[in-house]
Amino acid sequence: MRCPFCGNEETQVKDSRPTEDSAAIRRRRSCPECGERFTTFERLQLREMSVVKVGDRRQPFDSDKIIRSMQIALRKRPVEFSQIEKAASGIVRQLESQGEHEILSADIGAQVMKALIELDIVGYIRYASVYKKFNDTDDFNDFLEELKNLPVNGRKAS
Secondary structure, three states: OOOOOOOOOOOEEEEEEEOOOOOEEEEEEEOOOOOOEEEEEEEOOOOOOEEEOHHHOEEEOOHHHHHHHHHHHOOOOOOOHHHHHHHHHHHHHHHHHOOOOEEEHHHHHHHHHHHHHHHOHHHHHHHHHHHOOOOOHHHHHHHHHHHHOOEEOOEEOO
């Protein structure tokens, strides 16, 4: 593993342990060249997947994008990073279990929406405002009306 700080090709694993959901291995590493420490995650990849974007463009699937988009939606919200990782890991496992090599970006977005509504309603609304591409305030108001009737963590969202 290359050191992200100095580029040294040889790094040392100091500690390895499974993540909370046992879906990956967390490795603490150090660089003998510059002395910096960093963490890597090793996860089983069942198959190469690609994402079919709008306009039929394709790109390799990157699970880190799910985590980043959820972090943005949940910025300054009372949700721990470990909760985001666990939700993202569940989404990836769900997508992999479908057995498809190509996944529509809309399907990924729908999975993220399902996870966010369970984690934090404000994060869900933030993500939806981008994912659903509201054109005007009426679109947003319609969405909020629908949201009031959805059960969230066993209760109404309103």
